[in-house]
Amino acid sequence: MARHLSELTGIPWTSVDDICWTPGWVPLPHDEQITHFDALTRTDAWVLDSAYGPWRRLAHERADLVVALDYARWTSLARLLRRTVTRIVDQQEVCNGNRESWRAVFARDSLVLWHFTSFRRKRAEMRAWEAAASGPPVIRVRRPRHARVLIRAEAARRQTAGRPSS
Secondary structure (H helix, E strand, O other), X not given: OHHHHHHHHOOOEEOHHHHHEEOOOEEOOHHHHHHHHHHHOXXXXXXXOOOOHHHHHHHHHHOOOXXXXXXXXXXXXXXXXXXXXXXXXXXXXXXXXXXXXXXXXXXXXXXXXXXXXXXXXXXXXXXXXHHOOOOOOEEEEOOHHHHHHHHHHHHHHHHHHOOOOO
């Protein structure tokens, strides 16, 4: 969704994994992540595909809009599993030469396990952002179909805005 919004708006998109993970799935040290995202979020316009770790608060405080994908647990899990299996089978690079593997799927720090342990907390956080009296407006997208509608509506709005009036 971040990539689509970037393409529509012309606002640069940053893949967070490209910044936070170095080759060999070694995380960039937290202070370096904060330095990078501090500089990025001070620019005029930016799109992130996620916000996590030690700099999440920074991104949220400086955002003009948050689009939160709050899909049902099983929808989210099914998409994660489909994406992971596809990347493993096709040997797709995720970021910085890193690839997913069957070993990683079943590891103690597995992304699939992380999904189960973080889902409820992340959902509560999105809902708290949406309900907060301060902070950026939040568009909470509950179904993939709604995300597609949102993208199509923005594309149509931009196309209409670009037409000369008759």
